Amino acid sequence: MIAVVAETKDGLARKITLEMLAEARRLADAKGGGLKVGAIVLGPLSPGEADRLASQGADRIFHVEGAALVSYAPEAWAEAVRLAVEKAKPDVLLLGATAHGKDLAPRVSARLRVGLASDCVAFEWGDGGLVARRPIFAGKAFARVAWSAARPQVASVRPNTFTPSAPDPSRKAAVETIALGDVKVRARVVGFEASEGEMADLTEATIIVSGGRAMQGPDNFELLRKLCKVLGATLGASRAAVDAGWIDHSHQVGQTGKVVNPTVYFAIGISGAIQHMAGMSSSKTIVAINKDKDAPIFKIASYGIVGDLYQVVPALTEEFEKALKE
Numbered sequence: 498m499i500a501v502v503a504e505t506k507d508g509l510a511r512k513i514t515l516e517m518l519a520e521a522r523r524l525a526d527a528k529g530g531g532l533k534v535g536a537i538v539l540g541p542l543s544p545g546e547a548d549r550l551a552s553q554g555a556d557r558i559f560h561v562e563g564a565a566l567v568s569y570a571p572e573a574w575a576e577a578v579r580l581a582v583e584k585a586k587p588d589v590l591l592l593g594a595t596a597h598g599k600d601l602a603p604r605v606s607a608r609l610r611v612g613l614a615s616d617c618v619a620f621e622w623g624d625g626g627l628v629a630r631r632p633i634f635a636g637k638a639f640a641r642v643a644w645s646a647a648r649p650q651v652a653s654v655r656p657n658t659f660t661p662s663a664p665d666p667s668r669k670a671a672v673e674t675i676a677l678g679d680v681k682v683r684a685r686v687v688g689f690e691a692s693e694g695e696m697a698d699l700t701e702a703t704i705i706v707s708g709g710r711a712m713q714g715p716d717n718f719e720l721l722r723k724l725c726k727v728l729g730a731t732l733g734a735s736r737a738a739v740d741a742g743w744i745d746h747s748h749q750v751g752q753t754g755k756v757v758n759p760t761v762y763f764a765i766g767i768s769g770a771i772q773h774m775a776g777m778s779s780s781k782t783i784v785a786i787n788k789d790k791d792a793p794i795f796k797i798a799s800y801g802i803v804g805d806l807y808q809v810v811p812a813l814t815e816e817f818e819k820a821l822k823e
């Protein structure tokens with residue numbers, strides 16, 4: 498079995514869960530021999546979500562329930578995954594390389610005493626089981642990673658790398674409930690504060706508009722917020738803008754910020770330092786706006802506009818607004 502640790506929010510599966518299910522399904526079908534896909538769900542699940550997980554590729558659902566799972570508590574969640582693994586006996590265990598998964602995956606692999614390949618972007622079957630591909634040296638190179646004989650092979654999966662399958666409502670999954678007993682919890686997440694109201698999370702955004710040092714101050718980010726509003730995009734930033742205090746760190750893209758993988762990434766007044774590109778170079782389409790025609794960002798851009806952002810951005814916003822109205 499290939500098991501996916503479902504990531505949920507308010508009882509609903511997040512996009513990364515559907516992405517992992519799609520890849521797990523593809524791998525299971527490629528391997529053949531009736532290899533199954535399992536979804537491990539921790540804590541509350543909204544009505545209808547089990548059916549949705551089935552329609553997205555799961556054959557079996559392992560739902561761990563317990564008072565300790567109401568909000569994220571590392572010890573309880575790692576123990577819950579261990580219990581589900583004991584029951585499901587998967588060959589492969591996938592978790593999201595999200596803020597949450599980056600905390601959980603190493604704890605799970607340590608508890609299971611097996612190896613972890615983190616932030617993977619591709620998988621294939623090799624002679625000894627799964628082989629993963631993961632970026633190294635801030636995205637400058639890729640490593641192929643294999644595991645020793647211990648099972649399951651645990652991997653975390655970079656968000657926005659795989660595309661969720663079209664749901665197939667005829668697919669059904671058996672749901673098994675597992676009770677989590679008492680777990681000593683020393684730390685627990687007690688609340689979340691949304692950083693920017695209506696915008697999607699950077700790691701889940703389809704379109705990102707990012708600004709750099711050329712924004713010159715917090716006020717000019719309004720230009721980018723307008724463009725975000727028209728496009729339904731999420732606002733990002735370079736570290737230079739964050740370090741200057743113009744925008745919160747939660748918007749930072751790059752090696753010491755978030756790793757993003759949107760369909761379209763606008764890099765506006767951003768030079769393209771290696772540490773910034775480490776967080777966005779795998780975006781499907783990159784649009785760079787920079788007044789320096791030799792800026793390194795143009796080397797990886799799909800489309801480049803050499804010009805002053807203070808002229809280009811308002812003009813683009815106006816044109817997008819017109820085009821999208823039509």
Ligand SMILES: Cc1cc2nc3c(=O)[nH]c(=O)nc-3n(C[C@H](O)[C@H](O)[C@H](O)COP(=O)(O)OP(=O)(O)OC[C@H]3O[C@@H](n4cnc5c(N)ncnc54)[C@H](O)[C@@H]3O)c2cc1C
Binds near residue numbers: 708765773807
């Ligand atoms: C350990 C480490 C970790 C780091 N982590 C990160 C990270 O996570 N994310 C990150 O972003 N950086 C990170 N950095 C910093 C990184 O090295 C760069 O300093 C930073 O990315 C530069 O930001 P920038 O492109 O906005 O600024 P700059 O490099 O100063 O570029 C500004 C760009 O704006 C252009 N410009 C100026 N005016 C205009 C205008 N009017 N119109 C159009 N273009 C204009 C300029 O031509 C220039 O290309 C890290 C550095 C280190 C050492």
